[in-house]
Amino acid sequence: xxxxxxxxxxxxxxxxxxxxxxxxxxxxxxxxxxxxxxxxxxxxxxxxxxxxxxxxxxxxxxxxxxxxxxxxxxxxxxxxxxxxxxxxxxxxxxxxxxxxxxxxxxxxxxxxxxxxxxxxxxxxxxxxxxxxxxxxxxxxxxxxxxxxxxxxxxxxxxxxxxxxxxxxxxxxxxxxxxxxxxxxxxxxxxxxxxxxxxxxxxxxxxxxxxxxxxxxxxxxxxxxxxxxxxxxxxxxxxxxxx
Amino acid sequence: xxxxxxxxxxxxxxxxxxxxxxxxxxxxxxxxxxxxxxxxxxxxxxxxxxxxxxxxxxxxxxxxxxxxxxxxxxxxxxxxxxxxxxxxxxxxxxxxxxxxxxxxxxxxxxxxxxxxxxxxxxxxxxxxxxxxxxxxxxxxxxxxxxxxxxxxxxxxxxxxxxxxxxxxxxxxxxxxxxxxxxxxxxxxxxxxxxxxxxxxxxxxxxxxxxxxxxxxxxxxxxxxxxxxxxxxxxxxxxxxxx
DNA sequence: CGGAATGTTGATATGCCTCAACTAAAGTGG
DNA sequence: CCACTTTAGTTGAGGCATATCAACATTCCG
Numbered sequence: 001x002x003x004x005x006x007x008x009x010x011x012x013x014x015x016x017x018x019x020x021x022x023x024x025x026x027x028x029x030x031x032x033x034x035x036x037x038x039x040x041x042x043x044x045x046x047x048x049x050x051x052x053x054x055x056x057x058x059x060x061x062x063x064x065x066x067x068x069x070x071x072x073x074x075x076x077x078x079x080x081x082x083x084x085x086x087x088x089x090x091x092x093x094x095x096x097x098x099x100x101x102x103x104x105x106x107x108x109x110x111x112x113x114x115x116x117x118x119x120x121x122x123x124x125x126x127x128x129x130x131x132x133x134x135x136x137x138x139x140x141x142x143x144x145x146x147x148x149x150x151x152x153x154x155x156x157x158x159x160x161x162x163x164x165x166x167x168x169x170x171x172x173x174x175x176x177x178x179x180x181x182x183x184x185x186x187x188x189x190x191x192x193x194x195x196x197x198x199x200x201x202x203x204x205x206x207x208x209x210x211x212x213x214x215x216x217x218x219x220x221x222x223x224x225x226x227x228x229x230x231x232x233x234x235x236x237x238x239x240x241x242x
Numbered sequence: 243x244x245x246x247x248x249x250x251x252x253x254x255x256x257x258x259x260x261x262x263x264x265x266x267x268x269x270x271x272x273x274x275x276x277x278x279x280x281x282x283x284x285x286x287x288x289x290x291x292x293x294x295x296x297x298x299x300x301x302x303x304x305x306x307x308x309x310x311x312x313x314x315x316x317x318x319x320x321x322x323x324x325x326x327x328x329x330x331x332x333x334x335x336x337x338x339x340x341x342x343x344x345x346x347x348x349x350x351x352x353x354x355x356x357x358x359x360x361x362x363x364x365x366x367x368x369x370x371x372x373x374x375x376x377x378x379x380x381x382x383x384x385x386x387x388x389x390x391x392x393x394x395x396x397x398x399x400x401x402x403x404x405x406x407x408x409x410x411x412x413x414x415x416x417x418x419x420x421x422x423x424x425x426x427x428x429x430x431x432x433x434x435x436x437x438x439x440x441x442x443x444x445x446x447x448x449x450x451x452x453x454x455x456x457x458x459x460x461x462x463x464x465x466x467x468x469x470x471x472x473x474x475x476x477x478x479x480x481x482x483x484x
Numbered sequence: 485c486g487g488a489a490t491g492t493t494g495a496t497a498t499g500c501c502t503c504a505a506c507t508a509a510a511g512t513g514g
Numbered sequence: 515c516c517a518c519t520t521t522a523g524t525t526g527a528g529g530c531a532t533a534t535c536a537a538c539a540t541t542c543c544g
Contacts, residue, residue, distance in 0.1 A: 072385040094476040138380035143314040146432025190388025234336040
């Protein structure tokens with residue numbers, strides 16, 4: 001596995017330009033590694049963390065815990081992502097962050113990240129930009145879950161995940177490990193498990209994509225894009241991977 | 243009407259601490275005033291603006307334009323908000339920004355805002371924090387539109403709007419001008435107009451709140467909070483207005 | 485090997501959408 | 515200022531997509 005500094009630098013460079021000094025500053029970050037079991041939380045709603053997690057491997061999710069105990073999954077994060085960067089400036093977490101499947105994260109103290117902002121504003125701008133892209137992904141999720149059919153929602157979600165996985169380098173050809181359950185998928189797209197299952201079977205039968213046992217396989221990318229009304233502009237990548 | 247500097251300073255201070263030097267830096271911003279007619283756009287999807295709008299009066303919205311011409315409204319903004327601050331670091335707009343009813347905005351050049359960051363990092367952090375709170379509002383909208391009944395969605399939306407309007411100072415006692423049509427409400431909550439209408443009549447009949455002719459009146463705030471499962475933590479206000 | 489969690493499938497119920505017909509309000513031009 | 519047009523709001527009837535429920539199959543994991 002790459003080290004945390006390299007993972008972060010590689011990620012930031014996908015969206016921003018960094019100078020040698022910026023990179024040196026990032027390399028000065030200390031961190032500690034944390035290995036997560038499936039469904040283990042990194043942070044809980046209400047916590048006030050003093051470090052931010054950088055995903056090194058596996059899938060990490062952000063979710064709301066509802067009054068009745070249900071969950072609403074908000075986003076999924078992979079190697080290079082900073083799923084709780086917002087805690088740098090907002091003390092109390094309004095949502096939780098946890099692993100889907102096994103994952104490894106590097107915990108970087110806020111203090112060091114903030115010091116970097118003062119010394120190299122450019123590093124701050126790059127991380128700020130990451131949080132802005134997060135926001136764009138949230139906006140797209142609003143539209144996806146509000147204005148589209150189950151079939152389209154599902155296709156769109158998998159388009160986004162696969163596209164980002166390609167950018168992140170964790171997708172192998174047309175396949176990707178994404179160990180999420182149907183129940184979690186239901187709590188992501190805002191529909192019942194039974195409906196998730198049926199939509200999944202439909203995409204499988206039409207040889208568009210196949211998701212089973214936590215593995216996503218793309219069989220017909222153009223068709224999946226069309227079904228999902230997917231337009232990757234909102235991901236704001238400098239070099240589109242596909 | 244207050245001037246733009248004062249509006250911005252007042253807003254940032256609701257979430258962040260600013261020193262005298264920070265405030266002086268903000269006062270150095272140049273801007274020009276732009277008056278908007280109902281439904282006029284400030285920026286369109288695909289634009290690459292070089293200035294950010296600060297809302298001075300009226301309601302401004304952010305929305306996605308879908309393939310079939312429909313709209314998905316994403317958020318609403320009022321005096322003090324910076325609805326397109328993200329364009330500071332993301333060149334191409336992935337959504338549009340426009341007025342609901344008549345509105346007035348101040349356009350501040352990106353160049354000047356970025357210069358302020360270099361001179362007073364604290365000013366940058368305060369604006370960054372605003373964009374992070376925006377993201378929290380988006381997350382809440384995902385949950386609202388995905389995991390709640392129409393009735394609850396509607397109550398939650400009006401709770402948020404009224405709460406923020408109080409913080410912003412534009413609500414008078416228990417009433418607020420919010421000149422949105424039922425069709426726009428439908429395109430916000432992801433439901434049909436007919437359903438919006440019926441939910442509205444239900445809230446009116448139960449004397450919880452009344453929305454008509456672009457005016458929101460709260461009749462029973464505790465009840466509205468309960469119906470909407472509203473918890474304002476995600477708005478991250480230093481001093482809750484209610 | 486046994487138990488729990490997850491996935492599968494059909495039958496039934498229902499909330500919401502669609503459509504349509506109508507009313508009310510707002511904007512426009514003579 | 516009024517007639518006209520357009521837009522917004524209202525309401526009921528009917529249909530459909532999706533939720534719910536239940537029973538069972540499969541996989542995972544200790």
